[in-house]
Amino acid sequence: MTLITNVSLRRVLDSRGNPTVEADVLTESGGFGRAAAPSGASTGEYEAIELPPSEAIAAAREHALPRLVGEVYAGNQREVDAALRAADGTENFSEIGANSAVAVSMAAAKAGADVLGAPLYQHLGGTFRGESFPTPLGNVVGGGEHAKEATHIQEFLAAPVGAPSVSEAVFANAAVHARISELLDDRGVPAAKGDEGAWAPPISDAEAFEIVDEAVDDVSDDLGFEIGFGLDMAAAELYDADEDGYVYGDEVKSTAEQVEYVAEMVDEYDLVYVEDPLDEDDYEGFADLTERVGEQTLVCGDDLFVTNVERLQAGIDADAANSILIKPNQIGTLSDAFDAIELATENGYETVISHRSGETEDTTIAHLAVATDAGFIKTGTVQGERTAKLNELIRIADDAV
Ligand SMILES: C=C(OP(=O)(O)O)C(=O)O
Ligand SMILES: [Mg+2]
Incomplete structure (x- = not known):
């Protein structure tokens, strides 16, 4: 048939x-x-x-x-x-x-x-998949390769880890996004949006930490459940081999300083998630950071692992991280993505199913995240191609697909 x-x-x-x-x-x-x-x-x-x-x-x-x-x-x-x-x-x-x-x-x-x-998530995950739903990580402020004249760190991600439902989590991220707009306004900062719909203000990373921290606290108080935040540092884009360090405008951090900086931010802001904190070839730097903060937060490999089982196995062998970003187009097929998810899960790695900065209305990743019981899905906060996936998640949770 x-x-x-x-x-x-x-x-x-x-x-x-x-x-x-x-x-x-x-x-x-x-x-x-x-x-x-x-x-x-x-x-x-x-x-x-x-x-x-x-x-x-x-x-x-x-x-x-x-x-x-x-x-x-x-x-x-x-x-x-x-x-x-x-x-x-x-x-x-x-x-x-x-x-x-x-x-x-x-x-x-x-x-x-x-x-x-059958709905796609059921075809992919089977009738006996678990009951859990992924927590959406919502990009609310960003820069890097996704916006000019904005933060060096590519993504500041709201993480509504205490939300009682997918729907409440999705709306919480939208509320954080809206609150950040008010806080930027209060400070007289004009903000365009980056490729994924996050605010892309011309502020320092330090100021972005303060603003996102305040916004998640405000919304968390309003809604009555815990909202944390995390980062995608996309550090391969910051790393300059000629400088042998991470370039933040005029400042260059050595690898040791980068590890120290990220560990300090994890402590200071209780970060729940840090993606690509080091260069895509630096398994050792990843392992140093994971040893320092891996009990407190998710250290996630995106460019490091590229959804590839061989690169993931090397990371597992080196204790380089404790989670993996899954992007089906990084590897080319759903079967390959499933293989990476399976290897990650077997080895106690958390899985985070992810969109790309260039997207369409396609909702496959929402189904993939539910089918595989992923802990998180990273698929933006607002903007049509992002809400396509978020609204599909709400429908899946409501049994309405
Ligand atoms: C979504 C991301 O951005 P891009 O699609 O540009 O790699 C990412 O780095 O996680
Ligand atoms: Mg990334």
Whole structure:
């Protein structure tokens, strides 16, 4: 019933106004799935390769479609993803593009779910998945590669860890975002927004810490549950090999100073989460920091692990972190993302399912987070392509998908 009978690929717009790949998968019994690839700005050096969408589409039409159409069942995700890997023939999807691969992989999953008449999270996670829901990490202030003339740290993330429900957590993050706007206004700071809808004010990182801390406290008092915050430092973008350090405007921090700085911020602000605090090649620096603060907070590898089981295994062996960011397009297929989640979970690592800074209305990651019992989902706070996922989470929790 789920034999794939057609795959269509097209260019559509992403949230930055760039083209990206959208895939439609159709099955023998009329099952239909549509998905689109997201796209990063602060991409890790070891990510699977995103090709220009026209090239990715042409290559996938030539190499992947003959292996899928009339050959593979959409309900068998491993078979779909193996066909994509075989069609590509490289380690990093440089032939058909990770953007074509991930769009087809996710669209096939949706077509498989459609044939079953099941929501995607249930098709991916099974009937006996747990009862828990991920806590949304909401980017509320940021800069780095996502906005010019703003903070050096890429993302300050509200984390409503005490929220009684997904819906209350989602609205709490929106309230923090709104409160920050008021606090910036009080200080006479004009703020544009970055790629993910976070405020991108021209303030120092120190001032951003103060403002976010005040905003989460205010909203937490209003709502009556605990809201913390965390960071994505995207430190590979701050690291300059020529300077042998992390560049914050005029200041350069050595690796030891960077570890000290992050550990101090974790202490001072009770940070619940720190993503990519060190360069993407610095397993040792990650391990030093994890030894210092790993009992207090999540130390998460994004560019460090790039959703790749080999890089994750190296991190596990080195005690480099205690959590992993999962971005399906970093590795190219849902099966690969599942493998990374499984390895992480087996080794006591928390999983955080994540959007990219360039997104579409696609909601697959909301289902992936629920299907895999992820502790967290990082998918913005406001702005249509972000609320698409957050609203889908609310619907899933309400049994309304
Ligand atoms: C979402 C992120 O940004 P990008 O998609 O630009 O890598 C991130 O670094 O976690
Ligand atoms: Mg990141």
